[in-house]
Amino acid sequence: MTTASRPFVPHAVGTAMPRPEGPQKVRGTARYTVETPGSDALYLFPVQAGVARGRVTAIDTSAAEALEGVVAVLTHENAPRLAREADADHGVLQSSTIHQHGQYLAAVLATSSESAREAASLVSVEVVEEPHAAVLDEDSPDLYTPEALVVGVTDDTRGDPEAALAASAVTLRRTYRTPMEHHQPLEPHATVACWEDGRLVVHDATQAVSWTRQALAAAFGLDESDVDVVAQHVGGGFGSKGGTHPNTMLTALAAQAVPGRSVRYALTRQQMFDLVGYRPATVQHVALGADREGRLTAITHDVVDQGSKIGEFVEPAAAFSRGMYAAETRRTTHRVVPLDIGVPTFMRAPGEAPGSFAGECAMDELAIELGIDPIELRLRNEPEVDPESGLPYSSRNLVACLRRGAERFGWADRDPAPRARLVDGWWHGTGVGSASFPVPRFPGSEATIRATGTGDTAGYTVEIAASDIGQGARAALTAIAADALDVGVERIDLRIGDTAFGPAGPAGGSAGTTSWGATIVEAADRFRDKYGDHPEDGDEADAHTPDNPWAGEYSMHAFGAHFVEVAVHADTGEIRVPRMLGVFAAGRIVNPLTARSQFLGGMTWGLSAALHEESVLDDRFGHVVNRDFAGYHVATNADVGTLDVEWLDEDDPYVNPMGTKGIGEIGIVGVAAAIANAAYHATGVRVRSLPITLDAFL
Amino acid sequence: MKPFAYERPHDAAGAVATVTADPDAAFLAGGTNLVDHLKLGLAAPSTLVDVTGLTSTEITDLPEGGLRIGAGVRNADFAADERVRARYPALAHALLAGASGQLRNMATTGGNLLQRTRCVYFQDLTTPCNKREPGSGCSALDGWARHHAVLGATHEPADVACVATHPSDMAVALVALEAQVRVLGRDGERAIPLTDLHRLPGDDPTRDTTLAHGELITAVDLPASPIAAHSTYRKVRDRASYAFALVSVAAALAVDDGGTITDARVALGGVAHVPWRATAAESALVGAPATDDTYRAAARAELVDARPVESPRGGTAFKLPLVTATLAAALRGLAENSAQEAR
């Protein structure tokens, strides 16, 4: 495929633009999935397994069926069969085997949600329990080497790092741990499904209508053209709404039993801890070798991930260390311990978030060991080319971010001595952490541009099955379309969130704007080639995502640097973060308004991961026991101090026509490390396990 | 959720009669705890008797200088009352340290006292719990027990063990301030010291309080207390707001010009099945110099019989130094304040 033939001139891009759907959201009229009206609506409530492994030997639904308002109770004995041998996660109600706590064992359909819920509690299930495994044990005999990561090879070794470590003037070996975490978007996963004349129409809280369609078509043996998936507004996803989970399958399956009626199901907050993915816990062994001047001679980063026996997602935590710093030798590996628990999935900054905690804490520890300023240590290990691919960078401004951040934060006056600043009963300290995030492009989106009206005032309908999950896709893509067509934003009518518009990549991987935007620019180019700038009503052009011709020639990443101040109470160990600064070099910023929110949100996420978030998996039972927002802590307003964000102007002609890099995730990367590093500086106590809680300082 | 009847009797006596007559009926106040329990399947009452408007929503002055707080007073209004803020600052602090603004707008004095433990195993129908299902065992003993007890808990025998804590902040301050609870039963009204309302699990962890089924809390009386004006509430938790206490301290202190402690009130939260009046600590404080050593000695005295949960999945051993640290921080702050006032 060709690339855009005319230069992309930003007008709307780079200008602050409020979300077009903002007023609707504020007024409560924006319709989320579960509010989709449906014909003859039925409510679904599931029955879930109370054991982690075993078999259903009997299931009695008579009491549930007798309840007023109950239309059907589906179990593995009477549910419609899926078309093919679906995997265990998607094969809902297909067998008596229990492979995780919380697994769906039955589904009640009733005319009200209350009746469905009550009936579900009346279903009695007999189960034979079998022994299960739920401990992340590095010495587990089941430990295995996955075939590949989502971002490349499982293991990668350059040179002889062990020999280099043995010969290094300074060697640091440390183990870091990160916990299981759950995405918990405010809008729970929800689905409204209806079968009509063999066609399946699904409204789903998803980050990728196309992916959901694919998964449903495969499970039900349908042509993709016989499945419609719609998601107009999605209340956050963070990766948990990227893949398709058993809840969507269950709702579609149940709807198949009642053709013509729409079936709706929104998960309870507790169910959100069972079935829609999580970030797996990691154990990370990091070793750094360096000479006295701080030049790295070896980096090893060996990761053991928590995993599931019924499906694989490998948290690619060591991948962070493949490109961050120069070193003569390097090893990165990933192993997985498969457990009788649900399937993990992508969670905002998969790999980078936990990987940067280990990598950037280790750099801080090395800096202290060497007596070198931690920023200076990073500068001394700045690579000329991407250490992983050997390619030059399309642009790499980590150094600029560190320098600018140091200046803005006031780093120059920093006394490196730990436990040296006691102010009003609180120990204060500061810390730094670097960030990087790749610039991927998802293939396979399709955009259509159609003129409505004629001549200078023609409007343009732009259709693409992109997803707005709150990140601001509507605003960003409207601006990109306007600039690509060289018209004002008011002439763009953007339509997204519906498979009727063809296939599209997901809102994920910080690649939505890049992938959809490049597709829209391509379609706009074709449109203008064909019809010029004075089209006739109904003129239409479409395009698929073009390949990036520079993909094999440059390594493409966004970079950033985080600076934080931490205060730890001298008596109680309570930990606060009064001040955070993030400086980013992430290409051209499409919409400063929503971009700022993405960075602030990312930094807050990083703070939350550093201090609060932990899904407590009780291995005796095999499920998460702190299963609500009172138990699973995320940062509150009171936990967030002053947040300061700056982005550097960056002109990168290689990433895509718009020059954008993706900003959804980089705000998180390195934050937890910066906080742990600052906590050490404050107290002299090094915490290598997240979340960092007050007991560490007592 | 099981269907239930909903009733609004005309008066408090009617509410008491209805609930007393039906072992499965329950009072409903703000509903911020009970409605959650209905959803979780933890409570399945036959009838909800709504007491909103049946108990006082007023805070009134008592003849001897104290205050009477109606059981229907919302936590938000309670915290904002000028008299409470001036005369019982620990109480205003404690209320504001609890839950969130939205919840405090709904939560009532009566409901707050009778909220149930947040033990995660209690709230999860799939795990054993002696409080929820007598004799099934205590999952917290070897489980995730970060929020559990160090004082007065039952560790054995297994079929009655319970190491849960009472989650209320308000109750800790009320206990330190020697409040009385007024209770209406079938046979009329009685007043009991708040320290006698909640009970330790003993050999029956299913019972949180000494109230009989159907007894209605109508008010809380705060006695006049000069020392209460020099009181504070210090809550330590896993995030800055909107979290239950790991450990909390309600304290009041009187220090003479020579720096000697002449009077003290101390209660602890997050450590026991009850809001814990720390009488041993109080005795250790009175007559001693207002110094960090004294505060720490007082904490040690209170913790003589402490027994943390030693769980491989996160126990409460950390609460012993945390109680000491929190008590020291709270008392030091009070002593510094009274020193400043004296100047």
Ligand SMILES: Cc1cc2nc3c(=O)[nH]c(=O)nc-3n(C[C@H](O)[C@H](O)[C@H](O)COP(=O)(O)OP(=O)(O)OC[C@H]3O[C@@H](n4cnc5c(N)ncnc54)[C@H](O)[C@@H]3O)c2cc1C
């Ligand atoms: C997310 C969350 C966070 C919270 N955080 C905190 C916190 O940090 N600190 C804190 O202290 N609390 C906290 N709470 C708890 C909150 O304070 C209580 O839920 C609230 O005080 C209960 O009051 P209510 O009126 O809503 O009681 P309800 O839920 O209506 O009732 C609770 C119980 O009391 C009984 N009852 C109510 N009124 C009477 C009466 N007059 N006489 C006899 N029985 C009665 C009911 O039958 C029921 O058993 C939190 C709650 C939530 C949901």
Ligand code: SF4
């Ligand atoms: S501590 Fe008490 S409430 Fe918690 S599981 Fe044990 S018995 Fe149940």
